[in-house]
Each structure stands twice: as C-alpha cells, then as structure tokens.
Amino acid sequence: MAIDAATVRKVARLARLKVDEARLESLAAELSGILTWIEQLQEVDTESVQPMASTEAVSLPMREDVVTDGGDPAKVLANAPRALRNFFVVPKVVE
Amino acid sequence: MSGELTALSLKAALEGLKARKFSAVELAHAHLEAIAAARPLNAYVLETPERALAMAEASDARLARGEGGRLEGAALGIKDLFCTEGVRSTACSRILGDFRPTYESTVTANLWRDGAVMLGKLNMDEFAMGSSNETSAFGPAINPWRSRSSNRPLTPGGSSGGSASAVAAELALGATATDTGGSIRQPASLTGTVGIKPTYGRCSRWGIVAFASSLDQAGPIARTVEDAAILLTSMSGHDPKDSTSLPAEVPDFASFVGQSVKGLKVGVPKEYRADGMPAEIEALWAQGVEWLREAGCEVVDVSLPQTKYALPAYYIIAPAEASSNLARYDGMRYGLRIDGPSLTDVYEATRAAGFGEEVKRRILIGAYVLSAGYYDAYYLKAQKVRRRIADDFAAAFEKVDALLTPTAPSAAFGLGDASADPVAMYLNDVFTVTVNLAGLPGLSLPAGLDAQGLPLGLQLIGRALDEGTLFRLAGAMEKAAAFQARPTRWWRGS
Numbered sequence: 001m002a003i004d005a006a007t008v009r010k011v012a013r014l015a016r017l018k019v020d021e022a023r024l025e026s027l028a029a030e031l032s033g034i035l036t037w038i039e040q041l042q043e044v045d046t047e048s049v050q051p052m053a054s055t056e057a058v059s060l061p062m063r064e065d066v067v068t069d070g071g072d073p074a075k076v077l078a079n080a081p082r083a084l085r086n087f088f089v090v091p092k093v094v095e
Numbered sequence: 096m097s098g099e100l101t102a103l104s105l106k107a108a109l110e111g112l113k114a115r116k117f118s119a120v121e122l123a124h125a126h127l128e129a130i131a132a133a134r135p136l137n138a139y140v141l142e143t144p145e146r147a148l149a150m151a152e153a154s155d156a157r158l159a160r161g162e163g164g165r166l167e168g169a170a171l172g173i174k175d176l177f178c179t180e181g182v183r184s185t186a187c188s189r190i191l192g193d194f195r196p197t198y199e200s201t202v203t204a205n206l207w208r209d210g211a212v213m214l215g216k217l218n219m220d221e222f223a224m225g226s227s228n229e230t231s232a233f234g235p236a237i238n239p240w241r242s243r244s245s246n247r248p249l250t251p252g253g254s255s256g257g258s259a260s261a262v263a264a265e266l267a268l269g270a271t272a273t274d275t276g277g278s279i280r281q282p283a284s285l286t287g288t289v290g291i292k293p294t295y296g297r298c299s300r301w302g303i304v305a306f307a308s309s310l311d312q313a314g315p316i317a318r319t320v321e322d323a324a325i326l327l328t329s330m331s332g333h334d335p336k337d338s339t340s341l342p343a344e345v346p347d348f349a350s351f352v353g354q355s356v357k358g359l360k361v362g363v364p365k366e367y368r369a370d371g372m373p374a375e376i377e378a379l380w381a382q383g384v385e386w387l388r389e390a391g392c393e394v395v396d397v398s399l400p401q402t403k404y405a406l407p408a409y410y411i412i413a414p415a416e417a418s419s420n421l422a423r424y425d426g427m428r429y430g431l432r433i434d435g436p437s438l439t440d441v442y443e444a445t446r447a448a449g450f451g452e453e454v455k456r457r458i459l460i461g462a463y464v465l466s467a468g469y470y471d472a473y474y475l476k477a478q479k480v481r482r483r484i485a486d487d488f489a490a491a492f493e494k495v496d497a498l499l500t501p502t503a504p505s506a507a508f509g510l511g512d513a514s515a516d517p518v519a520m521y522l523n524d525v526f527t528v529t530v531n532l533a534g535l536p537g538l539s540l541p542a543g544l545d546a547q548g549l550p551l552g553l554q555l556i557g558r559a560l561d562e563g564t565l566f567r568l569a570g571a572m573e574k575a576a577a578f579q580a581r582p583t584r585w586w587r588g589s
Binding site: 003007008012015016017018027030031033035037038039040041042043044046049052053055056058060061063078080081088090091 | 459
C-alpha cells in the first residue's frame with residue numbers, strides 16, 4: 001500500500017520525530033516501497049490461526065509485589081542531560 | 096610471540112593460560128597491539144586497554160593460586176549493544192551520546208564471573224538495525240577479507256559487523272554478538288567465523304539495549320565451533336531480571352563437539368533455494384549434505400512452505416516492537432537532548448538529531464503498522480504468519496533432528512552496494528530470519544571460499560533448547576570442511 005507525504009507527517013508526529021518538509025516526499029516513497037513488498041503477506045491463509053506474540057510455551061513468571069531494587073538516585077541520575085537535587089530537570093510542561 | 100598468541104583458538108589459549116605458558120597480561124597485550132594496528136578495520140568503537148590489563152592481572156593472580164573460571168584470562172570483545180558498567184555503551188547511535196551505564200548486562204557479567212577480559216566495545220549497525228554495519232554512527236566496520244580481484248572495502252555484514260570483523264582479524268579470541276533477524280549468523284558467514292544464535296530465552300536480555308524484544312537474542316562469534324560452544328556455556332543461564340529468560344539447565348555445550356552424528360536425521364528445506372542464488376552457494380550446500388552423509392547422517396528433503404513470508408512478517412513485527420522500545424529515547428533521562436521551546440519540540444528535535452536514517456524508517460514503519468485502522472491488517476496478520484512459520488518448523492522437527500541451509504544469499508559485498516535500497520538490504524536475512532520468528536537456535540559455520548576467495552557459510556537449525564545437536568553436527572562439518580583460510584593482514588601495511 002502506498003502512503004503519501006501527509007501520512008508520513010502524521011505518523012512522524014505520532015512517533016515524535018521531526019521530519020523536514022523537504023524530506024516528506026522521498027520518505028513516503030521509501031516507506032511505500034517497503035509496505036508494498038510487505039503486502040505479499042495477504043497471500044497467506046491465516047483463517048483461524050492464533051496470533052503469536054511469544055515463542056515460549058511457558059507463561060510469564062509471577063513474583064511477590066515488593067520492592068526489589070532502588071534507593072540509589074545518584075545512579076539513576078548519573079546520565080541525566082540535566083539534574084538538580086535528585087530530580088531530572090525537564091522543559092516546563094504547565095503554564 | 097604476540098602474533099602467535101592472537102592466532103590461538105580460545106580453547107588453546109585457555110589451556111596455555113592454565114599451564115602458565117603465557118600470562119593473561121601477555122595475552123591481553125598481544126591483542127591490544129593487534130587492535131591498535133588494525134584501526135583501518137574500525138571494528139572497535141572503544142578500546143579499553145586499562146580495564147583489559149587490570150582484568151588480566153586479576154586473572155593472573157587467580158591462575159597463580161590455581162584458581163580461575165572457565166574463561167579465566169580470555170581476551171574478548173563486546174558488542175556495543177551490551178551495557179558495561181562505567182564504560183561507554185551507545186548501540187552505535189548518536190542518541191545515546193556518551194551514555195555510561197551504572198549497571199552491567201547479565202551476559203557480560205556472566206563472562207566476567209568466569210574470568211574473561213574485556214578488550215573494548217565493538218562496532219555494529221545502529222540499534223542492531225542493518226545487515227552491513229553501515230548504519231553505525233561510528234562509520235562501518237570493514238571486513239578483513241578482500242576479494243582476489245579488487246582491494247575495495249567489503250562489509251563484514253551486520254548488525255554484529257564489528258564482532259565478526261574483530262574475531263576474523265584475530266583482534267579477540269571471541270566476541271559477544273546479538274541476533275534479531277540474522278545479526279550473528281550473516282556476519283559470521285561473511286567473515287569465515289562461527290556464530291550461534293541460541294534458543295530465545297537461553298541468554299538473558301537484561302542490560303542489552305532492546306531492538307525487538309520478542310526476537311532479540313545474544314550469542315557468541317568465534318573462530319571454531321568448540322570456541323563458540325565454550326562462550327555460549329558461559330553466556331547462557333536463567334536470569335530472574337529477564338522475565339523471558341528460560342529456567343532451563345545449561346549443559347556444557349563444548350562436550351557435544353566431537354560427538355558422533357551417526358544416525359542423526361538432517362532435513363534440507365527446498366524453499367531455501369532462492370531465485371538468483373549464486374551457483375557456488377548451491378554447490379556448497381550440496382557439499383554440506385555430502386559431509387553429513389559421510390559422517391553417518393541421514394539427509395532427507397523437507398518442506399517449510401511459509402519461508403518466503405518470514406521476511407515481510409519480520410518487517411512488521413520488528414519495527415513495531417522497535418518503535419515501542421525506542422520511545423524511551425526522549426532526551427529527558429539520558430543521552431542526547433536538543434533544547435527547544437516546548438516539551439514536544441525537545442522530543443521531536445532530539446529524536447530527529449539522534450537517530451539515523453534506517454532507524455527512523457523503522458520507527459515510522461512500526462508506528463504506522465500499529466496505528467489505528469492498520470493494526471489488524473499489518474501487525475495482527477504478521478503475528479498469524481509468524482505462527483504458521485513456527486508450525487512449519489514444528490512439523491519438520493517431527494521428522495528430522497536438524498536442518499541444513501545456506502546462511503546468507505551472497506558472500507561479502509562492497510560498502511555502498513546495497514545501502515541505497517532498504518528492501519535489497521533486508522534480503523540479506525532471507526535464510527536467517529525464520530529462526531528468530533520461531534525462537535529456534537541457528538548456527539553458522541564457514542564451509543568454503545568462493546571463486547573470489549571470500550568465505551561462505553552454512554547454517555544449521557535445531558529444535559528449541561537443542562543447541563547440543565547443532566554443536567555435534569557443526570563439529571562434524573567443521574572437521575570435514577577443514578576450513579583453514581585466514582585473511583591476509585593488509586591493514587598492517589608492509
């Protein structure tokens with residue numbers, strides 16, 4: 001299926017990726033090429049086939065709902081672009 | 096002496112260390128010198144000589160006391176996808192910048208527990224997305240192999256291109272790698288090395304930068320089948336920190352190498368005869384069948400009808416998971432941040448500046464196939480096709496113990512040859528990606544050289560948790576192939 005520049009703009013917004021206006025058309029062509037190639041999946045009969053999310057037969061393990069880690073803000077903040085008094089500093093989000 | 100030390104197999108090096116024929120420090124020095132002389136290969140994106148020598152000294156102290164783990168003193172390279180405590184770990188992406196983890200991945204921690212020595216961090220495609228190492232923010236790693244007719248640089252494959260290049264060029268005794276669609280096996284095939292992607296869940300994913308979580312698996316690249324088995328034994332094991340890590344016992348994989356393969360049944364899936372496959376690969380595959388027959392295996396034809404749909408299914412599932420996993424790179428808690436007037440501007444500008452073109456394409460594809468109105472047509476459909484592919488394998492493994500296929504559709508190609516067309520690049524994984532979708536183990540070993548003198552690999556596929564049978568078969572094939580070729584050391588000049 002072909003997608004157009006407007007769709008690329010919308011999806012880029014959903015993915016929080018800034019895309020230059022000048023790049024939208026070429027990106028639409030590249031993504032359309034990939035999606036057209038993927039279309040061949042429609043040939044496969046998947047009637048009454050259960051979708052497969054995991055290759056493992058075992059169910060996910062459960063554990064007690066207790067704190068097992070933490071209490072080390074210095075480690076958590078060690079790679080922060082900006083930090084102040086044990087907090088991440090982020091752009092203002094409320095007026 | 097140093098040339099001889101780096102040429103040793105891991106197994107021989109471990110024996111030499113134990114017998115105190117040379118020290119772990121000497122072994123580390125020999126490798127560090129080789130690495131320094133091989134910078135044109137761009138295999139390492141970070142060399143860690145101080146850490147290597149400190150770890151080697153500690154190994155020597157343990158060896159002197161008659162102690163030491165199963166990898167004591169072994170000099171290894173680590174793919175930059177593995178978080179290493181205090182050592183820059185970037186997944187070869189600009190968006191991680193100078194990220195220094197405050198924790199160690201479980202797989203590398205297992206290696207250090209067993210006494211291994213870290214030489215440095217290895218080049219790779221950005222976030223493991225690529226088949227030629229050309230999407231790396233550090234530029235491509237170069238294949239130590241060159242074609243007979245030309246000196247132009249060839250790709251070592253990807254995404255574990257640095258791992259494969261370093262092992263083939265004797266810049267490490269072995270290396271860690273990861274494989275989401277073929278990223279261990281295709282580079283192994285293109286560099287004349289051995290690589291195994293174990294069963295999904297064998298190796299903990301904790302501390303490995305995530306690409307597509309239902310497909311990602313770690314494994315080793317080494318120069319011999321036995322070396323790969325030794326490394327996988329140390330890397331594997333249940334880890335409560337990864338909820339998909341299997342609580343299965345880890346056998347001594349090396350004990351399978353050399354065991355008889357008499358009576359094993361091996362299937363040859365006819366669907367792996369791809370259009371336009373070079374005759375040399377076809378011939379080598381037939382040769383592989385012959386080697387197995389001579390070793391006492393029964394070889395039969397099998398059918399995996401959905402094979403051609405594996406790659407398109409993968410290019411829905413992997414980007415969908417990647418677009419979700421890579422949402423964490425928002426410039427707030429670590430890595431790159433590009434400031435802007437609003438929070439959304441910061442997110443969008445940071446991600447635009449931090450991610451490369453291929454990563455952006457996959458994030459967009461993933462966001463698209465997961466978006467409202469398209470989820471059923473793409474993502475759900477791909478998950479159903481994935482089930483059918485897994486069912487094909489299950490049916491085949493009722494009749495046979497393992498499968499034999501080519502690893503990659505071509506030998507090493509030139510840098511730039513496939514990077515203009517994303518789908519052409521994706522086709523590199525046509526023979527390997529099925530195994531990831533089904534969660535099965537797959538091993539690539541060098542089987543011969545093509546007319547240009549470039550290595551070609553064959554792939555063995557096994558049942559879940561039956562890596563042992565793969566090591567038995569690979570051991571027999573390695574013996575029959577007697578692959579001794581090594582690349583000339585053109586990077587050292589003369």
